Amino acid sequence: MLRIPDLVLDSKLHTQFSDSATIHSFLETDRSGDRSCRKEYWRQEKLLGRGGFGEVRLERCVTAGAKQDALRAVKVIKKQLITGISPDLNRELEAIAKFSQDRYQRWFVKSFGWYEVSSSIFITMEYCRHGDLHHYLSNRRSLPAAEAQQLTYQILEGLHHMHENDFAHRDLKPGNILIKLMPPEKNWWVVLADFGISKRGDESNEPTTAIKGTNGFMAPELLGVPNLTRPKHISGFKAADMWALGEIAFRMLTGEVTFQSQWELMEYCQGKRTFPSDRLPSSARLDGEEFVSSLMETFPSNRMTTAQCLKHHWMESQHINLIEEPTKLNLEQNGSPGFAQSDMDRNDSARWSDISAPESEPVQTTAQRRQANLSDSYQMGSRQTQLKQVRINPPIPQNPGTSNESLLKQDMALDVSQNIVVALSLDGKTLAAARRDYNVWLWDNWSGKVLRTLKGHINCVNAVAFSPDGKTLASASNDYTVKLWDSQSGVVLRTLEGYKYWVTAVAFSPDGKTLASASDDNTVKLWDSQSGVVLRTLEGHEDWVTAVAFSPDGKTLASASDDYTVKLWDSQSGVVLRTLEGHKNWVTAVAFSPDGKTLASASSDYTVKLWDSQSGVVLRTLEGRKYRVAAVAFTPDGKTLASASRDHDIRLWDSQSGAVLRTLEGHKNWVIAVAFSPDGKTLVSVSWDLNVMLWDGRSGARIRQNMLELVF
Template sequence: MSQLPDLVLDSRLRTELRDSIIIHSYLEIDSVGGRFSRKEHWKSERFLGRGGFGQVQLQRCVTEGGAKQNSLRAVKIISKPSNPSGSLDCKRELEAIAKFSHDRYKRWFVKSFGWFENPTSVFITMEYCRHGDLHHYLISQGAVAVEDVQQLTYQILEALDQMHQNDFAHRDLKPGNILIKSMPPEEWWIVLADFGISKRVGENSGPTTAIKGTTTFMAPELLGYQDQVRPKSIADFKAADMWALGEIIFQMLTSETTFENTMELMKYYLGLRGFPSNRLPTSIGDDGHKFVTSLMMALPQDRITTTQCIQHRWLKSLCVVEEELAALNLEQSNPLVPEISWNELASAQWSRLSDPEHTHTETAAQRRPTTPTHLGSSGIRQTQLESISRSPRTQRHINIDLEPLTVARMLNSHRDSVYSVAFSHNSTQLASGSKDNTVKIWDISSGACLQTLKGHSSSVNSVAFLHNSTWLASGSSDKSIKIWDTSSGACVQTLKGHSVWGKGKGHSDRVYSVAFSHNSTQLASGSGDRIVKIWDTSSGACLQTLKGHSFAVLSVAFSHDSIRLASGSSDKTVKIWDASSGACLQTLKGHSGSVHSVAFSHNSTQLASGSDDWTVKIWDASSGVCLQTLDRHYNTVTSVAFSYNSTWLASGSTDGRVNIWDASSGACLQTIRGVDTWAYSIAFSHDSTQLALGSSAWRVEIWSASSIS
């Protein structure tokens, strides 16, 4: 490499390579002046991706007893050219990532922990963002809600503005280089990555002749349609970044590229056709149309700048201010586990983590469930390197040779992801709630759809049957709860009362979870407003408003004796409430990520919780002691459910697995592999013979559970 700036040299790691172990040494000093050396040992877990300049690996810290034990990181390995005079020079990328890894920039950029090299390669260590990149999110999700697009756009602009203010241009801005650190039901938080072809003022400023970047997101001047407008200055490259941002916004809104091919782009550039604003959704309004068009003006000097974008009327309503950041607890963090997959142009894309034993290629028609997909409630912005914690009572991985569960039925009538499933108490019917805004009631024996319940104006996040199966409750992102007559399909009541908490659109008030008490007298709901409400089933009156969670309430569940109510939250806690008085009886702490699902055992002695930290915990419902930590998932645990004989516990995850556990020993009895997409919701039938699964494949699967026993 050429001469390195001091900033880059300062981030170089003292490293020793010993067999398969990478050892970093740090010179430290204690509070009384004592000098010592601290060592970290890292080991490659597996290969993640490959590109034109090298590969990316997942590495784990194996230092025993150290503060970072079991921490994960991504390492970009760039092969040096065999010819010393070769063209590869990592200086630009190392300089950019070293600068933007400073704490002052952690809001906007992926963080590097330093770099090292050997005779053949350069290794850049980086944090590992569990939710992957925006590219894979868009493939699985399709078009994104307008309010989410606005929030994502604003955050990309903030990052670009930081680069441009520091006289950097990214030059390869695209969804694959935008990492997702948190997403709904928490707050959106995305960061920019991959500065491999970034450019800074002061570097040679002649007209560029080499095409660098990803063609779909390249401005017309980069494609060389006219030599006289080829980028010559840093300002020109900044304008090309703005074009790329416009293309990203267009794709988020439409799931399509702005121009079908380079010929159509050339026609637009030469004035032979207009900008295809007619393909943008009308829901973005005139301001939105003008915003996108202003970013994608044919001539670079006509495009708006980052500063102008941030002040634009289409984004002004977000009211994103510095006080918002101060109000967030940046010291808390969920597991950060990104996966990087390299495209053919050697620009790193960060895809979601997939288990080596479970590989799956998603198509555009398949949807990846989010939780849920609209702008999230006020959550926790995570910034620290994840340290995977393990309870002293982590369960043993016991492989028991059992007959695999078999699919009894596939129910295929929804038009989008299925967010919730619930069996009726007589096990004859199944309800499902979907992102398509509908609730469906199915006959289990025939698989026929008995009712399609319409009335919600946004995704249905949760469904629950009354004990006698005559009523069904549904909670939605439209902030309401509806009670339905299961025979006629009529809406009996609409309950409203979850109001927006705080200021701005960053705080959601959608209803994430509903649950009837088993004596049928009460209905509980959890919402993005951080509140649990208990309603009178007959009158619809709000009996209790339970406050105590600091972030969104994602799940609620009554004990089977109807005395207690559990709630799981984005604040990483589970709370147990007295259902009669509303008093908080216990706060269960132990998860290091949002708690997405809670469930009582049928005998009310145990409580299970599933979390963003990839674990399931089983708690003693009376004492609050954690009895088991089940850690055989490889991504967010979205749903947990006990069988009604309290013998088994099922857990579904975004890793594409459903695990069946022995509720007493914590042994994993079965793993259903090959689930098409994310397992979003699971439920046992009340006779414990069937297991229902709702996923982002737009369908409900019913599995025979008899083979477990």
């Protein structure tokens, strides 16, 4: 049975409820020994954010005599989603209780205790009205080097206290750094928050089975980069924290992500790309470059520790401020608690950026596995290196007999959409693709001729999909929008807005009247494709939604997620019909059979699963792949399933027996899309290098191939 630490038990609040308020009782003793009971009354003001495990509320103290600005935020976690007090929640409560002690108030958001009811657990915390660093950077892009240096030092101090107490944060990012004070009113004062996936050294040292954290801030060893071992001990998780600190410092100095895509990260880890120190401002060169690059060494053992960072030249000027700043800062809490926010990653209940500044809407730009080029991102070669010496990471040792080329093609648990996304029209005649730039290209599959280029997005395109009649193309982008295009003229018909996060997938209903779009906010939106109105938002996934597909009758929508599940929704009501569990890694694609009775799901666990769409039972698991499966498609009669993989081939399976009918070989790179012609006689496949092959759907003979070229 899980033991609850004393710190957690001691911080539990005695709580009662009335119709309009939450009441906390505190037993107090005065100097003469007389005892009394003091009560605090808190009333909910508004909902600040909602996530996979619950929500965050803003509350005001309504006790007689309380100050007008006596606010707090309350993180509400649903017990049914975490099975009581789970190890992660237990750890979060312990970390919050420990670092809420007065001695740590300079570096951590303060909690005022927690309480529970039969259905939920509530964590009360101080409210930081300036919001989080992520929100601030979204508006400012970069900071002057002196300010970035000061903030890096404050974050480093907090992280040092965690590491000294044998805690690793494991989700360090701007969204979990809250702003208590800021210029021009006061000097900078930021604190660390959100310990939902932290780890302590005296816990089990078993390897973690789930990837935790936020992509874009996760160290390469957490992303499955070949020949880097995932952490098993607390020292490894601390080293991963240091990488995240380096990424934060780089973004504060430049307003850009360090690596524009996972491919660039991979090349850096292999020693094929230098650390991009030339993008740092001249005011942060030398000492600043050495500091940041030392945090982002490929090998964890080569990264500086917090103690070493505090002694680094770039941090030396901040040591005096450690003594001076408290006399300049107003440490008063206005007589009341308050709180901040949490990004909805795998184990969070809501997003810090949603609740740190309720008076304005935040903008989320957290980089993730997908390509992270921003609209004003640095382009390779646009700036010249000014340092005489450039740090190059040593290449990762390879297994004997493994070439550099084959190593690059290993399944690194990275999304193929980091460089290219494609879609085939239902008749297989037209191909839509986007790659690196912000345009979408349309080709004639038979001739290989470029039909038109669609321009309008201001950030990378993550997904494209044709309407059933082929007249409309939908494109989803990192610019937080979906665009609907006339595929014949290339004109933008409408732009669907309302997202605060990257849009990752799109699919039309069979009648073309409804468009489903998925996002990194873990939700799916259903839109009226004619008016552009949001019909409903589907919530329930605990991680990014990667793919969506409608059933042939349009009544059911399937969504695939990085939470290893597929959800089936009633497309009219938005109700979850069932959740399909069984994959052991991210689910990358879904497809219904023509009769709607079977659903196929592809995964990074190298398998394809066939499910009974009515009962949710796994009918069979198709195995034998060595790398992740990227796409699946049924023949029009439903008897055959095609799967595409990073193995460079296509496999045709008997959908009833699960037997491999044939393997189609010829691609020289990852195969990322497959589609059958309406009569089932032709199969079209597309590989990562834009090699399009047409196959005889029955014999498997290759009919022709086209190499499509993109000009960037």
